[in-house]
Amino acid sequence: MLLNIEKLIYGGDGLARLPADSRGPGKAVFxxxxxxxxxxxxxxxxxKSGFARAHAEAIIEPSPHRVPPxxxxxxxxxxxxxxxxxxxxxxxxxKEILRENLRRIARLELPCEIQxxxxxxxNYRNRSRLQVRTRPDFAAGYFKFASHELLPVEECPIxxxxxxxxxxxxxxxxxxxxxxxxxxxxxxFANSAANGDPDEKESNLLLEFLCAPEARRxxxxxxxxxxxxxxxxxxxxxxxxxPQKGVQEPLVTVGASQLTYRTKHxxxxxxxxxxxxxxxxxxxxxxxxxxxxxxxxxxxDLYAGVGLFSTALAGGIRHIVSVESSQTATKDLQYNxxxxxxxxxxxxxxxxxxxxxxxxxxxxxxxxxxxxxxAVGNGAVLPRVLHKPDLMVVDPPRGGLGDRVARLLGDVxxxxxxxxxCDPATLARDLVPLLAAGYRVDQIHLVDLFPQTYHLExxxxxxx
Numbered sequence: 269m270l271l272n273i274e275k276l277i278y279g280g281d282g283l284a285r286l287p288a289d290s291r292g293p294g295k296a297v298f299x300x301x302x303x304x305x306x307x308x309x310x311x312x313x314x315x316k317s318g319f320a321r322a323h324a325e326a327i328i329e330p331s332p333h334r335v336p337p338x339x340x341x342x343x344x345x346x347x348x349x350x351x352x353x354x355x356x357x358x359x360x361x362x363k364e365i366l367r368e369n370l371r372r373i374a375r376l377e378l379p380c381e382i383q384x385x386x387x388x389x390x391n392y393r394n395r396s397r398l399q400v401r402t403r404p405d406f407a408a409g410y411f412k413f414a415s416h417e418l419l420p421v422e423e424c425p426i427x428x429x430x431x432x433x434x435x436x437x438x439x440x441x442x443x444x445x446x447x448x449x450x451x452x453x454x455x456x457f458a459n460s461a462a463n464g465d466p467d468e469k470e471s472n473l474l475l476e477f478l479c480a481p482e483a484r485r486x487x488x489x490x491x492x493x494x495x496x497x498x499x500x501x502x503x504x505x506x507x508x509x510x511p512q513k514g515v516q517e518p519l520v521t522v523g524a525s526q527l528t529y530r531t532k533h534x535x536x537x538x539x540x541x542x543x544x545x546x547x548x549x550x551x552x553x554x555x556x557x558x559x560x561x562x563x564x565x566x567x568x569d570l571y572a573g574v575g576l577f578s579t580a581l582a583g584g585i586r587h588i589v590s591v592e593s594s595q596t597a598t599k600d601l602q603y604n605x606x607x608x609x610x611x612x613x614x615x616x617x618x619x620x621x622x623x624x625x626x627x628x629x630x631x632x633x634x635x636x637x638x639x640x641x642x643a644v645g646n647g648a649v650l651p652r653v654l655h656k657p658d659l660m661v662v663d664p665p666r667g668g669l670g671d672r673v674a675r676l677l678g679d680v681x682x683x684x685x686x687x688x689x690c691d692p693a694t695l696a697r698d699l700v701p702l703l704a705a706g707y708r709v710d711q712i713h714l715v716d717l718f719p720q721t722y723h724l725e726x727x728x729x730x731x732x
Contacts, residue, residue, distance in 0.1 A: 270328065271297060273306045278365050278692055280349030280722035282306070286320065297322050300413070301343050301352055303331035304361075333357035338390075339425050346413040348426065348720040355389045355719060362724040363714055366692045373696035374703065382712050385557070387550050389719040394548040396427040397455040398435065406442030408435070408454065426720055428548060430501060431456045434473050437499040441491070448491045450483030451507070457538070459527040460548060473499070474527045476540050477507035479519055492522040503527060506540035516541065526600070531555065534579045537603045541596040543573050547717040555580050557713050557727050558686055564658030568682070570616045571663045574600040575609070577688075582606045585659065591619045616664075620676035657682040668694025671701060678705025685730040690717075695726060706732040 271284035282302035285294035296319045302308055307329035310322040327334070337343070337351035350358045363382050370376045398408045399418050409421035422439050423432055434456045441447065455476040475495065479488060492505035504523030508516045526539040532552045538544045545551050559580040565587060569578040572590035574597050582588050588609040592598050598613040605611065612619055660682045662669060668691060669677070677685060678701060685707060689695035711729040718724065 269310055269312075271299065271308050271310045271322065273299065273302045273304055273308065275304045276302075276361050276365065276722075278369060278722060284308075284310075284322075295320055299324055300349065302327070303334055303353055303357075305329075306331050306334075331357075341410075341419060341421055344412055345409075345419050345421065346411045346415070347424075349722045351720050355386070358389075358719065359384055359386055359714075359716060362716065362722075365722075366712075366714055366724060366726055369692035369696045370699070373693060374699040376696070376699060376703065376709070378712060379709060380711060382714050385550065385553055385713060385715045387547055387716045387719050390425050391428050391432075392547050392549050392717075392719060393424075393427045393431065394458045394460075395455065395544070395546045396424060396431050396435075397453055398438070400438075400442075400447065400451050400454055402442075402447050402449045402451075406439075406445075406447050408438055408442060427456075428458050430458045430473060434458075434475070434499060434502065437495060437502070441495055441498060446491055446494050448483065448487045450480040451477045451488060451491070452480055452510070453478035457527065457540075457544070458548070459529045459538075460531065460551075471501065472503040472524075472527055473501050474503055474524065474538075474540060475505040477505065477520075479507050479509050481509060481512070483507075483509070483519070485520055489520045489522060492520060496523050504540075508541070534604070536574055536576065536579070537600050538574055539596055539600050542594070542600050543597060545576065545717065550715060550717055551576075554688075554715050554717070554725070554727070557715065558661060558688060559584075562659055562684075566657045567659040567661065568657045568680075569661045570619070571665070572601055572611075573597050573663070575604040577661050577663065578609055579604055579606065581659075581661070582609050589657075591616055616662075617670075617673050617676065620673065620680060623676075623680055656680060659684045659686065661686045661688070663688035664694075666691045666694065669698045671698075674698045674701040675705075678702055678707070681705075681732075683732060687728045687730065689726045689728070690723065692724065692726065695728070699728075702730060708732065 273282040273284050275283050277283050281298040281300050284297045286297055288294045299322050302324055306327055308324040309326040309328055310324055312320055312322045314321045333354050334352055335354050342348055342351045401407045401418050407418055407420040409419045412419045457474045459472050488507050496502045504525055506525050507520040509519050526537050529536045529538050533555050558577050562581055563584040567581050567585045567588050569590045572578050572592045578588050578590040590601055590609055591612045591614055592601055593615045602611050707730040709728055710731045713727040715725045
């Protein structure tokens with residue numbers, strides 16, 4: 269059938285419609301790897317009561333923004349979604365998707381322009397995770413599009429040059445028969461150059477193995493040692509067993525278990541298992557957007573990770589309280605924070621609930637447990653201040669804050685909230701209670717941390 273692509277939606281698909289019939293307007297059809305305005309010849313792949321899915325058999329009338337995808341795996345690999353679009357057009361797509369989600373879900377007409385921060389479109393990733401197979405022969409790569417079937421990949425154009433060297437070493441080792449059954453994933457993490465300049469050569473790789481329960485410790489250690497010997501830049505390998513009941517068990521450590529990641533703002537210790545932003549070109553810009561010109565008595569950094577924003581905020585704000593639930597990240601956070609920063613190893617919802625009504629921080633001596641024993645995790649502390657925070661920074665995972673946390677933020681009532689989001693739909697949902705609590709959007713930034721993909725990062729500065 270012939271379909272006209274109306275627009276692109278979050279998730280990477282183009283939206284078209286089946287012909288109208290006596291029952292009403294045509295059903296929505298979602299088609300990957302197309303662009304708005306294109307006429308395509310398509311075949312349905314599935315159909316449900318409310319929508320259908322299709323794939324493009326041929327592009328009859330291409331968009332003027334269509335370009336040849338440079339990666340031979342594009343459209344078979346599930347990692348990239350927009351390689352068929354010129355990079356300036358990718359930014360326009362994301363800008364409109366962000367605007368539309370805020371309009372449709374939050375009923376928000378933006379009072380200001382979206383400020384767009386582009387990235388070099390290739391070799392930007394400092395972290396890449398490959399699936400591994402040992403039978404019937406060795407292969408490493410990504411899942412095929414819309415499946416859990418392995419697509420062998422020996423080079424990834426969105427990963428950094430050092431990661432691609434690590435991928436080559438992995439394949440060489442696997443072909444030589446060194447790969448170990450039971451290692452299901454290998455993740456590469458590359459640090460920055462010694463001077464923090466992303467244009468300079470990265471210096472070290474940290475590898476993480478994810479292993480099945482039956483993986484043998486001695487065999488995993490032997491393969492880790494062989495990989496470290498094969499590429500001098502591999503500083504260490506840390507192997508984990510697959511999580512059991514939410515707990516990830518370390519299995520083997522060979523060499524270093526953490527890297528130092530240098531930015532223009534600070535040097536961060538990042539351990540295996542800790543989250544860190546993945547675009548090596550835009551980390552400093554993201555930090556600046558979130559933290560520049562911030563001052564005051566107290567800031568809360570919620571979902572703080574290893575302290576990417578806390579460490580920069582500490583230069584202008586007298587007290588920083590960084591809230592992080594991950595035990596691994598909390599150890600890095602404690603190491604990375606300056607002396608005016610305190611750590612609460614706690615969930616954000618737990619922590620905010622303990623702040624009490626009207627956002628008053630309970631008085632507590634620095635270093636003392638600030639709330640009831642065990643209420644906010646392992647040794648949470650608050651600085652000796654009695655007023656509400658001047659600023660709250662939130663950088664939640666893809667699922668967003670959720671209604672309960674968003675309402676608690678409104679109850680705390682800081683005059684400024686900076687929301688760092690990696691999902692426009694959950695961002696828009698979370699804005700509903702925040703707008704109802706009297707906040708308004710002062711600035712909005714689209715930071716393109718993920719070129720060639722539908723993923724987009726945004727930063728909203730809210731004031732009231």
